[in-house]
Amino acid sequence: DADVTQTPRNRITKTGKRIMLECSQTKGHDRMYWYRQDPGLGLRLIYYSFDVKDINKGEISDGYSVSRQAQAKFSLSLESAIPNQTALYFCATSDFSPLSGSFYETQYFGPGTRLLVL
Amino acid sequence: DAKTTQPTSMDCAEGRAANLPCNHSTISGNEYVYWYRQIHSQGPQYIIHGLKNNETNEMASLIITEDRKSSTLILPHATLRDTAVYYCIVRVAYSGGGADGLTFGKGTHLIIQP
Numbered sequence: 001d002a003d004v005t006q007t008p009r010n011r012i013t014k015t016g017k018r019i020m021l022e023c024s025q026t027k028g029h030d031r032m033y034w035y036r037q038d039p040g041l042g043l044r045l046i047y048y049s050f051d052v053k054d055i056n057k058g059e060i061s062d063g064y065s066v067s068r069q070a071q072a073k074f075s076l077s078l079e080s081a082i083p084n085q086t087a088l089y090f091c092a093t094s095d096f097s098p099l100s101g102s103f104y105e106t107q108y109f110g111p112g113t114r115l116l117v118l
Numbered sequence: 119d120a121k122t123t124q125p126t127s128m129d130c131a132e133g134r135a136a137n138l139p140c141n142h143s144t145i146s147g148n149e150y151v152y153w154y155r156q157i158h159s160q161g162p163q164y165i166i167h168g169l170k171n172n173e174t175n176e177m178a179s180l181i182i183t184e185d186r187k188s189s190t191l192i193l194p195h196a197t198l199r200d201t202a203v204y205y206c207i208v209r210v211a212y213s214g215g216g217a218d219g220l221t222f223g224k225g226t227h228l229i230i231q232p
Contacts, residue, residue: 004161033219035219035222106167107164109163114159
């Protein structure tokens, strides 16, 4: 979805380096997410944020940190990259819509960042 | 969120209807069934969701059994561009609260044959 952009799209780095992946959205959503995907597997949640003051760990947060600089921007950092962090990384935003007294959620994903750690 | 079971892969001829099954026998009353798809290495794309009634949109139809323990995603006239991994996700709706991420399994790899 063009409303969610990720930079860079591809990155090669070396073990021990600190790198940052950036995500921007123009959808006006408060909620943003970072996932990683390994070959042949589904997506796993790293971190998520409900708004600029709220950051939450996901299933696999070890070795990662995030920063929510503004409603539209959510960055993922690898403090000291290691080879098993080689993966495809996706950012997503979500929209809640009211339905029958509750809400249902739709997530919108960016195009992904392919990261290789040597 | 309840667990889902999907076939690993399926083939379908171009122009025919693709029917993708999903079992979610432990679904609870306030959980929705969502379908997303992921075309090779692209970001997942929302397709459709439903609670208990059948749903249809411009992309697909969703048929949910009366006991809600299984569902079927239907792509009415499959094209080559529909080749993708399709994820069935069961997820509770929230009443004004927060939300964590979606739980993606391995999905069904749908291959549309020319």
